[in-house]
Amino acid sequence: MSGKISCLSNVPLSNFCTYHTGGKARTLKIVYDVNALIENAVGDYVVIGSGSKLLIADGGYDGTVILMRISGIKLTDEGVYAYAGVPLPALSRFCEVNSLGGLEWACGIPGSVGGAIKMNAGAFGNCIADSLSSVDVLRDGKVVTLDKGELGYGYRSSSLGFTTVGANFKCVYTPREELAAKRKEYFLARREKQPRGFSCGSVFKNADKPAGWYIDAAGLKGMRQGGAVISDKHANFIINTGFATSKDIFTLIRTAKAEVKSKFGVTLEEEVIYLGEFY
Numbered sequence: 524m525s526g527k528i529s530c531l532s533n534v535p536l537s538n539f540c541t542y543h544t545g546g547k548a549r550t551l552k553i554v555y556d557v558n559a560l561i562e563n564a565v566g567d568y569v570v571i572g573s574g575s576k577l578l579i580a581d582g583g584y585d586g587t588v589i590l591m592r593i594s595g596i597k598l599t600d601e602g603v604y605a606y607a608g609v610p611l612p613a614l615s616r617f618c619e620v621n622s623l624g625g626l627e628w629a630c631g632i633p634g635s636v637g638g639a640i641k642m643n644a645g646a647f648g649n650c651i652a653d654s655l656s657s658v659d660v661l662r663d664g665k666v667v668t669l670d671k672g673e674l675g676y677g678y679r680s681s682s683l684g685f686t687t688v689g690a691n692f693k694c695v696y697t698p699r700e701e702l703a704a705k706r707k708e709y710f711l712a713r714r715e716k717q718p719r720g721f722s723c724g725s726v727f728k729n730a731d732k733p734a735g736w737y738i739d740a741a742g743l744k745g746m747r748q749g750g751a752v753i754s755d756k757h758a759n760f761i762i763n764t765g766f767a768t769s770k771d772i773f774t775l776i777r778t779a780k781a782e783v784k785s786k787f788g789v790t791l792e793e794e795v796i797y798l799g800e801f802y
């Protein structure tokens with residue numbers, strides 16, 4: 524049976540990332556179901572979810588991008604199964620409604636389940652790997668199930684080399700009111716600590732101290748390049764104020780890395796994922 528898909532040429536990828544910058548993809552395939560993924564995930568391609576961890580080159584990506592839009596969440600014996608295109612906030616909310624604890628911390632993260640599994644997204648001392656039990660991936664044209672232990676999880680990283688189709692999460696019964704209260708607390712903490720505006724969240728992984736501490740101590744808060752700025756509120760956020768190019772953002776990333784290295788001898792490692800060519 525043929526799957527549901529939209530196939531487009533020369534599409535601006537800025538529409539599909541939270542920085543709202545970057546050039547076009549030669550081909551963009553938006554997949555809405557597993558059949559469409561199996562039929563179209565052939566040859567070289569890059570898969571993206573909500574584009575909330577991406578910096579896409581102004582010159583775009585001269586290849587095929589698969590935009591993961593397979594959605595749906597089901598209750599299971601151990602918790603929930605979510606397809607890769609489900610937004611994390613929707614998964615967190617579904618769990619609240621069903622009194623399932625374990626993913627309440629994910630309420631304000633604007634990524635997809637597939638992106639979160641790849642990045643091992645986390646917040647407030649939790650991460651996706653904590654609740655994950657297995658992941659369905661596309662391997663050699665078939666959907667196969669991998670155990671969490673096969674995915675090499677570390678801080679904001681995994682060794683996942685396949686496209687995620689969906690995943691099983693273990694949850695624990697938790698009264699709904701308790702989950703609602705926690706989610707509210709997390710939303711408020713996020714609003715208080717994080718700047719608004721177009722961003723990818725934290726640009727760098729934390730080192731022995733938070734990356735934002737180093738960038739702040741290097742005196743870089745408020746530094747501007749074109750339409751991009753290192754946030755005054757949280758130095759590990761670089762914001763597109765509305766007219767930034769990806770090059771502007773990349774220049775600030777390079778500057779922050781160089782300044783922190785020269786002042787503290789610390790090499791900050793990017794959490795942001797580059798797509799396309801940067802120089």
Ligand SMILES: Cc1cc2nc3c(=O)[nH]c(=O)nc-3n(C[C@H](O)[C@H](O)[C@H](O)COP(=O)(O)OP(=O)(O)OC[C@H]3O[C@@H](n4cnc5c(N)ncnc54)[C@H](O)[C@@H]3O)c2cc1C
Nearest residue numbers: 572573574575576634635637638639644645686687723724
């Ligand atoms: C305002 C803001 C706040 C944020 N706060 C947090 C936070 O608190 N904690 C945190 O961890 N992150 C945070 N982020 C970053 C981001 O939301 C997470 O990293 C998220 O998990 C990325 O998911 P995505 O779907 O957007 O991935 P994308 O940006 O689309 O892709 C990221 C990577 O995942 C890969 N990928 C995507 N989908 C799949 C798939 N189906 N199969 C295989 N690989 C895939 C891509 O190829 C790419 O390498 C924040 C971002 C923003 C903008």
